[in-house]
Amino acid sequence: MQTIKTIVVDDEARIRRGIERLVKSFGEEWEIVGTYSDGREAYENIINNHIHVDLVITDVKMPEMDGLSFIRELKKSHSFFAFFISGFDDFQYLQSAIREGAVNYILKPIDRKQFRSELDKVKEQIMIKRQEQHELEAVYKKASLVTYTKQVQLLSEMTWMDHTDVSMLNWDNEFPIGKYKLAYISVDQAEPKNKELQPSESDVWNFAIENIIEETLTNQLQDHRVRSWWWHNGKYNYWLLLNENSIENDNSSSETAYQILNVLQENINIYTPYTVSIAAGNEFEDIRQLLSNKNKLLSLLQFRIIQGGNHIFKSDLIKNELEKGSKGIPPSIYIRAQQIMHWIEQQNNKKADEALQTFFDELDHLSSPSLVEEALHYLFIKITNLWIDKDGYCVEPYILTEAMNMMKYATSFDQLKEETAYWIIGMMNKIQSLSNKQPDSIQQVKQWIDEHLGENITVKRIADLVYMNPTYFCEYFKNNTGITVLDYVTQKRLEKAKELLEIPDLKIYDISDSVGYHDTKYFSKLFKKWHGNTPSQYRDAFFKRTSTMKEII
The missing domain is CATH 1.20.272 (Zinc Finger, Delta Prime; domain 3)
Structure with a gap:
């Protein structure tokens, strides 16, 4: 039986051992091949000992190397699924985890039933990946000649199989040498520009666009030493790869590519009821760079949302935006x-x-x-x-x-x-x-607290709202919510404070006063106790992360 090789990374030994026991209890198909206290230790052991990994279960925030950095570095050499566990609900952590390819994330404390349910889903994806890899290997063994059909198949796999490890594909002899240029062609709207279509008509126009691409490439490439491949990326979306086997003129392939894309866009506009937007990438010489170019083009095409459709977007557009120096979100x-x-x-x-x-x-x-x-x-x-x-x-x-x-x-x-x-x-x-599932009295109290965070809130004042004895109300509230009244008020005040700290123009002492803490020093001390840093440190870290993320994007 082929096991699912899993590693666990968490700086808290108790949690690390608990996760290991949980995973092992889910069946013999789960195998723990390593447990580590931080990302650096895990990365060095996996690399130095050539450990095969199917699934990485990791905390987000750890010393030495955090979980996000660890996943990012390991993905450069390994193909695996990532599962993040974190006690943080900050939106930057979750957003970064998704961008690093997390199949899922779960918040601490871990619920055993939910954790098992999520691992079952991960197991299914791993089995699908293995089946796909097995089928690919079978195809490669049977294939003896490099043909256009096989090349298109390889290109298609490269663009739709996000979990394919490019280092495992031997492409050195599959494609010619020379300069490559990748483009992404996408119909701008589901509804055509001049009439509504029936589903059957839509299929006809999709077929027509395919013929236009084929005929345009045939006609435009007759007098050039350029080869082309095109393939689908779902209905009304297409990839186009051009290759020029020439080193005489550095600008020749770019000029040829843009000429082809302009004619292609014009033909689709003329002969179909649709318009298309095209994202055109920069030149590259190693075919294995196609994956990174693919991701850049998908991001580049998003300028369609800002500038409208029926455009050819060049990679310089992103560079120009960065050089302008964005002021960030207002x-x-x-x-x-x-x-x-x-x-x-x-x-x-x-x-x-x-x-x-x-x-x-x-x-x-x-x-x-x-x-x-x-x-x-x-x-x-x-x-x-x-x-x-x-x-x-x-x-x-x-x-x-x-x-x-x-x-x-x-x-x-x-x-x-x-x-x-x-x-x-x-x-x-x-x-x-x-x-609405909670008792009406609890909902009434929560709503009142949320609306009066800046006022003096006492248990007696709250209990009077629902005509209860203060002592009985405290017990009643905790039994129905799992949290004390005091902790709930503190939590809501500090959550509101975090939101206000993300607005750059507000002063900390004004924020403190607006959430019911008239002593700024006490507010800072309480904030640090709950969130691990002071209000000013939280604000600095938030805008630093925001700035860093914009640079990455």
């Missing part, structure tokens, strides 16, 4: 997001929708898709955190991942707004459904 974006959160908590759908439309108006003024994406991710995770507070996470743990990928597949700003609004309405309904 404070007004954070304020609008918090207004949305407020009305969701108040279960006022009309006001939440109005705040959302204002939020969209603010997004429409941003000049970079990376800023639009970051602003949306901020809102998505704030809403998801509220849902987690209502115990909704265990019901649908992948719902945040779906939202994070929303911008990747949007073809216009209008579509992005529509899908975002649809997701948020769904989340509002889920949150309200979970909130």
